[in-house]
Amino acid sequence: MVQWLEAPPSDFTPCLHGQQQHLPNSMQSLNDADDHETSSNLIRIHDQIGSHGNGSPNPAATKYLTIGAATIGEVETSIKEQSNYSRKRKVENISNEKVGCGSPAEDGMKDKRVKEDIGGGRGAAQAGNKKEASGDASKENAEPPKTDYIHVRARRGQATDSHSLAERVRRERISERMKYLQELVPGCSNITGKAGILDQIINYVRSLQRQVEFLSMKLTAVNPRLDFNIDNFFNTEINLACNSGVMPMIDMPFEQLDPSYIQFNCLHPTAACCGLDMAVGSSDTVPHRTMSLPASDPETILDSSLSVHGCSPSWNTGLQNLYGVEFHQGRGPAFPFQSLQGDILPHNLEMEM
Protein backbone atom coordinates (compact mmCIF):
# COMPACT_ATOMS: atom_id res chain seq x y z
CA MET A 1 0.00 0.00 0.00
CA VAL A 2 1.28 3.37 -0.88
CA GLN A 3 1.25 5.60 2.12
CA TRP A 4 1.85 9.23 2.39
CA LEU A 5 3.83 10.51 5.24
CA GLU A 6 2.24 13.74 6.16
CA ALA A 7 4.58 14.70 8.88
CA PRO A 8 5.12 18.40 9.04
CA PRO A 9 8.54 19.60 8.10
CA SER A 10 9.26 20.74 11.59
CA ASP A 11 10.28 17.23 12.45
CA PHE A 12 13.08 17.39 10.02
CA THR A 13 14.04 20.99 10.09
CA PRO A 14 15.93 21.06 13.37
CA CYS A 15 18.12 18.27 12.24
CA LEU A 16 18.97 19.74 8.96
CA HIS A 17 19.18 23.35 9.87
CA GLY A 18 22.85 23.79 9.86
CA GLN A 19 23.54 21.24 7.25
CA GLN A 20 23.08 23.21 4.14
CA GLN A 21 26.68 23.17 3.18
CA HIS A 22 26.84 19.47 3.43
CA LEU A 23 23.84 18.81 1.38
CA PRO A 24 25.47 18.68 -1.98
CA ASN A 25 28.01 16.30 -0.61
CA SER A 26 25.39 14.11 0.94
CA MET A 27 23.53 13.97 -2.28
CA GLN A 28 26.51 12.70 -4.10
CA SER A 29 27.14 10.21 -1.39
CA LEU A 30 23.63 8.92 -1.55
CA ASN A 31 24.15 8.28 -5.15
CA ASP A 32 26.94 5.99 -4.14
CA ALA A 33 24.82 4.44 -1.44
CA ASP A 34 27.17 5.74 1.12
CA ASP A 35 26.26 6.46 4.71
CA HIS A 36 27.24 10.03 4.73
CA GLU A 37 24.10 11.57 6.21
CA THR A 38 23.95 14.26 8.71
CA SER A 39 20.73 13.52 10.50
CA SER A 40 18.97 10.61 11.99
CA ASN A 41 16.05 11.09 9.67
CA LEU A 42 18.25 11.05 6.68
CA ILE A 43 19.86 7.92 7.91
CA ARG A 44 16.54 6.26 8.35
CA ILE A 45 15.36 7.15 4.92
CA HIS A 46 18.61 6.29 3.38
CA ASP A 47 18.76 2.89 4.99
CA GLN A 48 15.43 1.92 3.72
CA ILE A 49 16.10 3.14 0.31
CA GLY A 50 19.59 1.82 0.42
CA SER A 51 18.27 -1.64 0.97
CA HIS A 52 16.21 -1.22 -2.10
CA GLY A 53 19.15 0.18 -3.92
CA ASN A 54 21.28 -2.79 -3.07
CA GLY A 55 18.70 -5.11 -4.35
CA SER A 56 18.19 -3.35 -7.61
CA PRO A 57 20.79 -0.77 -8.29
CA ASN A 58 20.13 1.20 -11.37
CA PRO A 59 20.55 4.73 -12.49
CA ALA A 60 16.85 5.38 -12.78
CA ALA A 61 16.11 4.23 -9.27
CA THR A 62 18.69 6.54 -7.90
CA LYS A 63 16.63 9.39 -9.13
CA TYR A 64 14.59 8.75 -6.05
CA LEU A 65 17.63 8.80 -3.91
CA THR A 66 19.35 11.86 -5.16
CA ILE A 67 17.75 14.08 -2.64
CA GLY A 68 18.98 13.63 0.85
CA ALA A 69 17.00 16.46 2.31
CA ALA A 70 13.69 15.56 3.76
CA THR A 71 12.28 19.01 4.08
CA ILE A 72 10.81 20.73 1.15
CA GLY A 73 12.27 23.98 2.31
CA GLU A 74 15.74 22.55 2.31
CA VAL A 75 15.21 21.08 -1.06
CA GLU A 76 14.22 24.35 -2.46
CA THR A 77 17.38 25.99 -1.37
CA SER A 78 19.40 23.15 -2.73
CA ILE A 79 17.42 23.30 -5.92
CA LYS A 80 18.67 26.76 -6.50
CA GLU A 81 22.17 25.53 -6.01
CA GLN A 82 21.88 22.67 -8.36
CA SER A 83 20.78 23.65 -11.75
CA ASN A 84 20.26 20.26 -13.24
CA TYR A 85 17.28 19.38 -11.06
CA SER A 86 13.89 20.78 -11.82
CA ARG A 87 11.92 22.02 -8.91
CA LYS A 88 9.08 19.72 -9.53
CA ARG A 89 11.24 16.72 -9.81
CA LYS A 90 12.68 17.47 -6.42
CA VAL A 91 9.31 17.59 -4.84
CA GLU A 92 8.42 14.43 -6.60
CA ASN A 93 11.46 12.67 -5.29
CA ILE A 94 10.77 13.83 -1.81
CA SER A 95 7.32 12.46 -2.03
CA ASN A 96 8.64 9.23 -3.35
CA GLU A 97 11.10 9.06 -0.59
CA LYS A 98 8.45 9.55 1.95
CA VAL A 99 6.54 6.85 0.32
CA GLY A 100 9.49 4.59 0.38
CA CYS A 101 9.92 5.33 4.03
CA GLY A 102 6.43 4.30 4.79
CA SER A 103 6.46 1.04 3.00
CA PRO A 104 9.88 -0.41 2.80
CA ALA A 105 8.75 -3.83 1.87
CA GLU A 106 7.45 -2.88 -1.48
CA ASP A 107 9.29 -3.20 -4.66
CA GLY A 108 7.94 0.13 -5.55
CA MET A 109 10.69 0.95 -7.92
CA LYS A 110 9.41 -1.25 -10.57
CA ASP A 111 5.70 -0.97 -10.53
CA LYS A 112 3.33 1.85 -10.52
CA ARG A 113 0.48 2.36 -8.21
CA VAL A 114 -2.18 4.84 -8.90
CA LYS A 115 -4.51 5.47 -6.07
CA GLU A 116 -7.19 8.03 -5.95
CA ASP A 117 -7.70 9.04 -2.42
CA ILE A 118 -11.10 10.52 -2.07
CA GLY A 119 -11.21 11.04 1.63
CA GLY A 120 -13.64 13.52 3.08
CA GLY A 121 -14.30 15.91 0.24
CA ARG A 122 -10.87 16.72 -0.97
CA GLY A 123 -10.10 18.87 -3.94
CA ALA A 124 -7.07 19.06 -6.17
CA ALA A 125 -4.94 16.50 -7.90
CA GLN A 126 -1.43 15.80 -6.85
CA ALA A 127 0.07 17.35 -9.94
CA GLY A 128 -1.58 20.55 -8.98
CA ASN A 129 -0.14 20.20 -5.52
CA LYS A 130 3.29 19.80 -6.89
CA LYS A 131 3.06 22.99 -8.79
CA GLU A 132 2.16 24.76 -5.64
CA ALA A 133 5.06 23.28 -3.82
CA SER A 134 7.25 26.10 -4.87
CA GLY A 135 5.41 28.20 -2.37
CA ASP A 136 5.59 28.02 1.35
CA ALA A 137 6.74 24.71 2.68
CA SER A 138 4.42 24.81 5.63
CA LYS A 139 1.59 25.87 3.46
CA GLU A 140 2.25 22.95 1.20
CA ASN A 141 2.12 20.58 4.05
CA ALA A 142 -1.02 22.08 5.42
CA GLU A 143 -2.80 21.77 2.14
CA PRO A 144 -2.46 18.06 1.34
CA PRO A 145 -4.81 16.89 4.05
CA LYS A 146 -7.57 18.81 2.39
CA THR A 147 -6.91 17.83 -1.18
CA ASP A 148 -7.57 14.89 -3.37
CA TYR A 149 -4.57 12.71 -4.02
CA ILE A 150 -3.70 10.67 -6.97
CA HIS A 151 -0.86 8.62 -5.68
CA VAL A 152 1.50 7.90 -8.46
CA ARG A 153 4.87 6.37 -8.71
CA ALA A 154 7.00 6.96 -11.68
CA ARG A 155 7.93 3.83 -13.47
CA ARG A 156 11.41 2.60 -13.76
CA GLY A 157 13.29 4.40 -16.43
CA GLN A 158 10.57 6.97 -16.90
CA ALA A 159 10.55 10.67 -16.32
CA THR A 160 9.42 11.72 -12.93
CA ASP A 161 8.23 15.22 -13.45
CA SER A 162 4.65 16.00 -12.66
CA HIS A 163 3.62 16.71 -16.21
CA SER A 164 4.43 13.29 -17.47
CA LEU A 165 3.03 11.66 -14.40
CA ALA A 166 -0.25 13.45 -14.80
CA GLU A 167 -0.26 12.46 -18.42
CA ARG A 168 0.35 8.88 -17.50
CA VAL A 169 -2.55 8.92 -15.08
CA ARG A 170 -4.75 10.37 -17.74
CA ARG A 171 -3.66 7.80 -20.27
CA GLU A 172 -4.28 4.94 -17.87
CA ARG A 173 -7.76 6.22 -17.21
CA ILE A 174 -8.51 6.44 -20.87
CA SER A 175 -7.27 2.95 -21.57
CA GLU A 176 -9.35 1.63 -18.69
CA ARG A 177 -12.47 3.18 -20.16
CA MET A 178 -11.50 1.79 -23.53
CA LYS A 179 -11.41 -1.67 -22.03
CA TYR A 180 -14.91 -1.31 -20.66
CA LEU A 181 -16.14 -0.10 -23.99
CA GLN A 182 -14.47 -3.03 -25.66
CA GLU A 183 -16.47 -5.36 -23.47
CA LEU A 184 -19.65 -3.51 -24.21
CA VAL A 185 -19.41 -3.38 -27.95
CA PRO A 186 -19.84 -6.80 -29.49
CA GLY A 187 -17.08 -7.93 -31.77
CA CYS A 188 -14.51 -5.57 -30.43
CA SER A 189 -12.43 -7.85 -28.28
CA ASN A 190 -9.89 -8.75 -30.92
CA ILE A 191 -9.20 -5.22 -31.99
CA THR A 192 -6.20 -3.47 -30.55
CA GLY A 193 -5.45 0.16 -30.79
CA LYS A 194 -7.48 3.15 -29.81
CA ALA A 195 -8.45 4.15 -33.31
CA GLY A 196 -9.95 0.78 -34.16
CA ILE A 197 -11.88 0.53 -30.94
CA LEU A 198 -13.19 4.05 -31.35
CA ASP A 199 -14.27 3.14 -34.84
CA GLN A 200 -16.25 0.18 -33.55
CA ILE A 201 -17.80 2.26 -30.81
CA ILE A 202 -18.89 4.89 -33.27
CA ASN A 203 -20.42 2.30 -35.56
CA TYR A 204 -22.22 0.71 -32.66
CA VAL A 205 -23.70 3.92 -31.33
CA ARG A 206 -24.71 4.97 -34.82
CA SER A 207 -26.40 1.66 -35.45
CA LEU A 208 -28.27 1.87 -32.17
CA GLN A 209 -29.49 5.35 -33.00
CA ARG A 210 -30.62 4.21 -36.40
CA GLN A 211 -32.44 1.31 -34.82
CA VAL A 212 -34.28 3.69 -32.56
CA GLU A 213 -35.38 5.72 -35.55
CA PHE A 214 -36.53 2.64 -37.35
CA LEU A 215 -38.42 1.32 -34.37
CA SER A 216 -40.18 4.58 -33.79
CA MET A 217 -41.26 4.48 -37.41
CA LYS A 218 -42.48 0.97 -36.88
CA LEU A 219 -44.44 1.99 -33.84
CA THR A 220 -46.23 4.71 -35.78
CA ALA A 221 -47.02 2.22 -38.51
CA VAL A 222 -48.37 -0.30 -36.08
CA ASN A 223 -50.60 2.22 -34.40
CA PRO A 224 -51.91 4.68 -36.89
CA ARG A 225 -54.21 6.28 -34.39
CA LEU A 226 -51.70 6.46 -31.59
CA ASP A 227 -54.26 4.94 -29.31
CA PHE A 228 -52.10 2.35 -27.82
CA ASN A 229 -53.93 -0.80 -27.06
CA ILE A 230 -52.93 -1.24 -23.57
CA ASP A 231 -53.49 -4.79 -22.61
CA ASN A 232 -50.12 -5.66 -23.97
CA PHE A 233 -48.36 -3.33 -21.67
CA PHE A 234 -49.17 -5.68 -18.91
CA ASN A 235 -47.15 -8.34 -20.61
CA THR A 236 -44.27 -6.08 -21.38
CA GLU A 237 -44.20 -4.82 -17.88
CA ILE A 238 -44.36 -8.24 -16.37
CA ASN A 239 -41.66 -9.32 -18.68
CA LEU A 240 -39.34 -6.62 -17.54
CA ALA A 241 -40.15 -7.19 -13.95
CA CYS A 242 -39.44 -10.87 -14.14
CA ASN A 243 -36.27 -10.00 -15.98
CA SER A 244 -36.75 -12.68 -18.51
CA GLY A 245 -35.23 -12.38 -21.89
CA VAL A 246 -38.10 -14.02 -23.69
CA MET A 247 -40.75 -12.03 -25.44
CA PRO A 248 -43.99 -12.83 -23.66
CA MET A 249 -46.99 -14.23 -25.38
CA ILE A 250 -50.32 -12.60 -25.01
CA ASP A 251 -51.89 -15.66 -23.51
CA MET A 252 -49.35 -16.14 -20.85
CA PRO A 253 -50.12 -18.89 -18.46
CA PHE A 254 -51.62 -17.63 -15.31
CA GLU A 255 -49.11 -19.10 -12.93
CA GLN A 256 -46.31 -17.04 -14.30
CA LEU A 257 -47.89 -13.80 -13.40
CA ASP A 258 -46.53 -12.15 -10.36
CA PRO A 259 -49.29 -12.18 -7.76
CA SER A 260 -48.62 -8.72 -6.42
CA TYR A 261 -49.02 -7.24 -9.86
CA ILE A 262 -52.24 -9.05 -10.40
CA GLN A 263 -53.63 -7.84 -7.15
CA PHE A 264 -52.96 -4.25 -7.66
CA ASN A 265 -53.90 -4.45 -11.27
CA CYS A 266 -57.28 -5.87 -10.51
CA LEU A 267 -58.20 -3.17 -8.17
CA HIS A 268 -58.72 -0.36 -10.55
CA PRO A 269 -60.26 -1.70 -13.70
CA THR A 270 -62.46 1.27 -14.15
CA ALA A 271 -59.80 3.88 -13.82
CA ALA A 272 -58.33 2.46 -16.94
CA CYS A 273 -61.42 3.13 -18.92
CA CYS A 274 -60.87 6.77 -18.42
CA GLY A 275 -57.53 6.29 -20.01
CA LEU A 276 -59.09 4.62 -22.97
CA ASP A 277 -61.62 7.37 -23.28
CA MET A 278 -58.85 9.82 -23.23
CA ALA A 279 -57.14 8.09 -26.06
CA VAL A 280 -60.22 8.21 -28.16
CA GLY A 281 -61.07 11.70 -27.11
CA SER A 282 -64.79 11.28 -27.01
CA SER A 283 -66.37 13.61 -24.52
CA ASP A 284 -65.92 17.05 -23.08
CA THR A 285 -65.22 15.83 -19.63
CA VAL A 286 -62.33 13.84 -20.91
CA PRO A 287 -59.79 16.63 -20.99
CA HIS A 288 -60.45 17.36 -17.39
CA ARG A 289 -59.91 13.83 -16.41
CA THR A 290 -56.89 13.67 -18.57
CA MET A 291 -55.19 16.21 -16.42
CA SER A 292 -55.68 14.22 -13.32
CA LEU A 293 -55.07 10.88 -14.84
CA PRO A 294 -51.51 11.23 -15.93
CA ALA A 295 -50.65 11.54 -12.32
CA SER A 296 -51.78 8.04 -11.83
CA ASP A 297 -49.42 6.91 -14.50
CA PRO A 298 -49.13 3.56 -16.11
CA GLU A 299 -50.56 1.54 -13.35
CA THR A 300 -53.92 2.60 -14.63
CA ILE A 301 -52.84 1.71 -18.09
CA LEU A 302 -51.63 -1.60 -16.86
CA ASP A 303 -54.82 -2.10 -15.02
CA SER A 304 -56.87 -1.45 -18.05
CA SER A 305 -55.25 -4.43 -19.60
CA LEU A 306 -57.29 -6.57 -17.33
CA SER A 307 -60.47 -4.77 -18.07
CA VAL A 308 -60.01 -5.21 -21.77
CA HIS A 309 -58.76 -8.69 -21.46
CA GLY A 310 -62.17 -10.20 -21.56
CA CYS A 311 -61.72 -12.21 -24.68
CA SER A 312 -58.51 -14.04 -24.28
CA PRO A 313 -59.65 -17.35 -22.95
CA SER A 314 -56.60 -18.40 -21.08
CA TRP A 315 -56.81 -15.37 -18.89
CA ASN A 316 -60.49 -15.44 -18.31
CA THR A 317 -60.95 -18.03 -15.63
CA GLY A 318 -58.00 -17.13 -13.48
CA LEU A 319 -58.45 -13.43 -13.64
CA GLN A 320 -62.16 -13.49 -13.11
CA ASN A 321 -61.58 -15.37 -9.94
CA LEU A 322 -59.21 -12.68 -8.91
CA TYR A 323 -61.72 -10.08 -9.78
CA GLY A 324 -64.23 -11.73 -7.53
CA VAL A 325 -61.78 -11.92 -4.71
CA GLU A 326 -60.05 -8.62 -4.97
CA PHE A 327 -62.57 -6.26 -6.33
CA HIS A 328 -64.33 -5.51 -3.11
CA GLN A 329 -61.34 -5.47 -0.94
CA GLY A 330 -60.25 -1.96 -1.61
CA ARG A 331 -56.60 -1.26 -1.99
CA GLY A 332 -54.18 -4.13 -1.90
CA PRO A 333 -50.69 -4.45 -0.59
CA ALA A 334 -47.53 -2.80 -1.81
CA PHE A 335 -47.66 -1.48 -5.32
CA PRO A 336 -44.60 -1.57 -7.46
CA PHE A 337 -45.34 1.89 -8.73
CA GLN A 338 -46.62 4.92 -7.02
CA SER A 339 -50.15 4.61 -5.80
CA LEU A 340 -53.22 5.80 -7.54
CA GLN A 341 -54.77 9.02 -6.48
CA GLY A 342 -57.56 8.33 -4.11
CA ASP A 343 -60.08 10.69 -5.58
CA ILE A 344 -60.12 9.00 -8.95
CA LEU A 345 -60.81 5.57 -7.62
CA PRO A 346 -64.21 5.94 -6.00
CA HIS A 347 -65.42 8.05 -8.89
CA ASN A 348 -64.49 5.36 -11.34
CA LEU A 349 -65.99 2.65 -9.24
CA GLU A 350 -69.25 4.51 -9.36
CA MET A 351 -68.96 4.73 -13.06
CA GLU A 352 -68.44 1.04 -13.36
CA MET A 353 -71.34 0.12 -11.16
Place this chain on the structure above:
Amino acid sequence: MQASNTFKKAFLKRMLLGLQLAGFSSKSMTVQERKSAIKLSADVAMACARGSANWSRAIIADLSKQEKNKVLLRSILRKDYERLTRPCHHTWKIPRSKKILKRSFRVCSRRRKGLRAPQGLATSVLARVLVKKRTRVLKRLVPGGESLDGSYLLDETLDYAISLRVQVDLMQRLSKAFEASKVGSHNVCTFQAREDSYADK
Protein backbone atom coordinates in the same frame (compact mmCIF):
# COMPACT_ATOMS: atom_id res chain seq x y z
CA MET B 1 -22.76 -4.51 -18.93
CA GLN B 2 -26.36 -4.54 -17.87
CA ALA B 3 -28.66 -1.70 -17.07
CA SER B 4 -30.46 -1.92 -13.77
CA ASN B 5 -34.04 -3.04 -13.45
CA THR B 6 -35.13 0.18 -11.87
CA PHE B 7 -33.88 2.00 -14.90
CA LYS B 8 -35.87 -0.24 -17.19
CA LYS B 9 -39.00 0.14 -15.12
CA ALA B 10 -38.76 3.88 -14.90
CA PHE B 11 -38.08 4.00 -18.59
CA LEU B 12 -41.13 1.98 -19.45
CA LYS B 13 -43.29 3.98 -17.14
CA ARG B 14 -42.26 7.29 -18.61
CA MET B 15 -42.51 5.98 -22.12
CA LEU B 16 -46.07 4.86 -21.70
CA LEU B 17 -47.00 8.13 -20.17
CA GLY B 18 -45.30 9.98 -22.94
CA LEU B 19 -46.95 7.94 -25.63
CA GLN B 20 -50.35 8.58 -24.17
CA LEU B 21 -49.80 12.28 -23.87
CA ALA B 22 -48.29 12.54 -27.30
CA GLY B 23 -51.15 10.60 -28.76
CA PHE B 24 -53.76 12.69 -27.09
CA SER B 25 -52.38 16.05 -28.01
CA SER B 26 -53.21 15.77 -31.68
CA LYS B 27 -55.53 13.37 -33.37
CA SER B 28 -54.66 14.05 -36.93
CA MET B 29 -50.94 14.08 -37.44
CA THR B 30 -48.79 13.32 -40.37
CA VAL B 31 -46.65 10.25 -40.26
CA GLN B 32 -43.57 12.33 -39.68
CA GLU B 33 -45.12 14.12 -36.77
CA ARG B 34 -46.26 10.94 -35.19
CA LYS B 35 -42.90 9.38 -35.60
CA SER B 36 -41.12 12.32 -34.08
CA ALA B 37 -43.61 12.36 -31.23
CA ILE B 38 -42.91 8.74 -30.49
CA LYS B 39 -39.19 9.24 -30.76
CA LEU B 40 -39.41 12.25 -28.51
CA SER B 41 -41.26 10.40 -25.84
CA ALA B 42 -38.80 7.53 -26.08
CA ASP B 43 -35.81 9.83 -25.72
CA VAL B 44 -37.33 11.80 -22.92
CA ALA B 45 -38.24 8.63 -21.10
CA MET B 46 -34.69 7.39 -21.43
CA ALA B 47 -33.23 10.65 -20.24
CA CYS B 48 -35.60 10.90 -17.33
CA ALA B 49 -35.08 7.34 -16.21
CA ARG B 50 -31.35 7.82 -16.27
CA GLY B 51 -31.57 10.84 -14.08
CA SER B 52 -28.72 13.24 -13.91
CA ALA B 53 -26.13 12.54 -16.52
CA ASN B 54 -24.50 14.82 -19.01
CA TRP B 55 -26.13 13.24 -22.03
CA SER B 56 -29.57 13.06 -20.46
CA ARG B 57 -29.53 16.72 -19.63
CA ALA B 58 -28.30 17.48 -23.11
CA ILE B 59 -31.17 15.55 -24.67
CA ILE B 60 -33.74 17.39 -22.64
CA ALA B 61 -32.10 20.72 -23.27
CA ASP B 62 -32.02 20.09 -27.01
CA LEU B 63 -35.63 19.04 -27.08
CA SER B 64 -36.87 21.97 -25.07
CA LYS B 65 -35.26 24.40 -27.45
CA GLN B 66 -38.28 23.99 -29.66
CA GLU B 67 -41.29 25.61 -28.15
CA LYS B 68 -43.80 23.07 -29.28
CA ASN B 69 -41.95 20.35 -27.47
CA LYS B 70 -41.67 22.28 -24.27
CA VAL B 71 -45.26 21.78 -23.21
CA LEU B 72 -45.14 18.12 -23.93
CA LEU B 73 -41.89 17.76 -22.10
CA ARG B 74 -43.22 19.53 -19.12
CA SER B 75 -46.25 17.34 -18.90
CA ILE B 76 -44.21 14.20 -19.27
CA LEU B 77 -41.59 15.09 -16.79
CA ARG B 78 -43.38 17.36 -14.39
CA LYS B 79 -41.20 17.83 -11.37
CA ASP B 80 -38.23 16.18 -12.97
CA TYR B 81 -38.24 18.85 -15.63
CA GLU B 82 -36.96 21.47 -13.23
CA ARG B 83 -34.40 19.10 -11.81
CA LEU B 84 -33.03 18.11 -15.17
CA THR B 85 -32.93 21.54 -16.71
CA ARG B 86 -31.10 23.11 -13.86
CA PRO B 87 -27.60 24.07 -14.98
CA CYS B 88 -25.12 21.55 -13.72
CA HIS B 89 -22.02 23.26 -12.52
CA HIS B 90 -19.50 20.51 -12.70
CA THR B 91 -20.02 20.00 -16.39
CA TRP B 92 -19.49 23.59 -17.35
CA LYS B 93 -16.49 24.07 -19.51
CA ILE B 94 -13.90 25.86 -17.45
CA PRO B 95 -12.99 29.10 -19.20
CA ARG B 96 -9.30 28.99 -19.85
CA SER B 97 -7.09 31.75 -21.14
CA LYS B 98 -5.94 31.03 -24.66
CA LYS B 99 -2.50 32.46 -24.04
CA ILE B 100 -1.81 30.12 -21.18
CA LEU B 101 -3.22 27.19 -23.07
CA LYS B 102 -0.99 27.88 -26.04
CA ARG B 103 2.07 28.21 -23.87
CA SER B 104 1.42 25.03 -21.95
CA PHE B 105 0.68 23.19 -25.16
CA ARG B 106 4.02 24.31 -26.57
CA VAL B 107 5.83 23.22 -23.43
CA CYS B 108 4.10 19.88 -23.34
CA SER B 109 4.72 19.09 -26.97
CA ARG B 110 8.34 20.07 -26.70
CA ARG B 111 8.72 17.88 -23.66
CA ARG B 112 6.91 15.06 -25.32
CA LYS B 113 9.18 15.20 -28.33
CA GLY B 114 12.22 15.17 -26.11
CA LEU B 115 11.17 12.38 -23.82
CA ARG B 116 9.63 9.87 -26.14
CA ALA B 117 11.91 7.47 -27.95
CA PRO B 118 11.68 7.99 -31.68
CA GLN B 119 9.37 5.27 -32.85
CA GLY B 120 8.69 5.89 -36.48
CA LEU B 121 7.25 9.33 -36.39
CA ALA B 122 4.93 8.86 -39.32
CA THR B 123 2.95 6.02 -37.80
CA SER B 124 2.56 7.61 -34.42
CA VAL B 125 1.47 10.87 -35.93
CA LEU B 126 -0.96 9.05 -38.15
CA ALA B 127 -2.39 7.12 -35.23
CA ARG B 128 -2.85 10.28 -33.27
CA VAL B 129 -4.60 11.99 -36.14
CA LEU B 130 -6.96 9.08 -36.59
CA VAL B 131 -7.82 8.98 -32.92
CA LYS B 132 -8.45 12.70 -32.95
CA LYS B 133 -10.74 12.42 -35.93
CA ARG B 134 -12.74 9.70 -34.33
CA THR B 135 -13.09 11.43 -31.02
CA ARG B 136 -14.48 14.37 -32.92
CA VAL B 137 -17.06 12.15 -34.56
CA LEU B 138 -17.89 10.57 -31.24
CA LYS B 139 -18.37 13.95 -29.67
CA ARG B 140 -20.97 14.74 -32.26
CA LEU B 141 -22.74 11.43 -31.78
CA VAL B 142 -23.11 11.50 -28.05
CA PRO B 143 -25.52 14.21 -26.92
CA GLY B 144 -23.70 16.80 -24.91
CA GLY B 145 -20.38 15.35 -25.81
CA GLU B 146 -18.97 18.51 -27.32
CA SER B 147 -17.93 19.88 -23.99
CA LEU B 148 -16.37 16.67 -22.74
CA ASP B 149 -12.94 15.32 -23.22
CA GLY B 150 -10.84 12.26 -22.80
CA SER B 151 -11.94 9.83 -20.19
CA TYR B 152 -15.11 11.79 -19.43
CA LEU B 153 -16.21 11.47 -23.01
CA LEU B 154 -15.64 7.74 -22.90
CA ASP B 155 -17.58 7.50 -19.65
CA GLU B 156 -20.53 9.24 -21.19
CA THR B 157 -20.33 7.10 -24.29
CA LEU B 158 -20.44 3.98 -22.19
CA ASP B 159 -23.43 5.18 -20.26
CA TYR B 160 -25.22 6.39 -23.35
CA ALA B 161 -24.61 3.17 -25.24
CA ILE B 162 -26.04 1.07 -22.43
CA SER B 163 -29.15 3.23 -22.25
CA LEU B 164 -29.56 3.13 -26.01
CA ARG B 165 -29.47 -0.62 -25.87
CA VAL B 166 -32.22 -0.66 -23.29
CA GLN B 167 -34.22 1.76 -25.39
CA VAL B 168 -33.93 -0.37 -28.49
CA ASP B 169 -34.86 -3.46 -26.54
CA LEU B 170 -37.90 -1.82 -25.01
CA MET B 171 -39.17 -0.40 -28.27
CA GLN B 172 -38.76 -3.75 -29.96
CA ARG B 173 -40.87 -5.37 -27.31
CA LEU B 174 -43.49 -2.69 -27.51
CA SER B 175 -43.79 -2.98 -31.24
CA LYS B 176 -44.02 -6.75 -31.01
CA ALA B 177 -46.69 -6.45 -28.38
CA PHE B 178 -48.72 -4.08 -30.48
CA GLU B 179 -48.42 -6.25 -33.50
CA ALA B 180 -49.50 -9.28 -31.56
CA SER B 181 -52.45 -7.45 -30.15
CA LYS B 182 -53.45 -6.26 -33.57
CA VAL B 183 -53.54 -9.82 -34.75
CA GLY B 184 -55.98 -10.64 -32.01
CA SER B 185 -58.74 -8.61 -33.55
CA HIS B 186 -61.42 -9.58 -31.08
CA ASN B 187 -59.50 -7.66 -28.52
CA VAL B 188 -59.99 -4.59 -30.56
CA CYS B 189 -63.67 -5.27 -30.89
CA THR B 190 -64.10 -5.57 -27.17
CA PHE B 191 -62.25 -2.36 -26.75
CA GLN B 192 -64.57 -0.65 -29.18
CA ALA B 193 -67.65 -2.00 -27.50
CA ARG B 194 -66.52 -0.88 -24.10
CA GLU B 195 -65.59 2.47 -25.37
CA ASP B 196 -69.03 2.93 -26.84
CA SER B 197 -70.72 1.91 -23.67
CA TYR B 198 -68.75 4.39 -21.65
CA ALA B 199 -69.25 7.08 -24.18
CA ASP B 200 -72.98 6.68 -23.68
CA LYS B 201 -72.80 7.33 -19.96
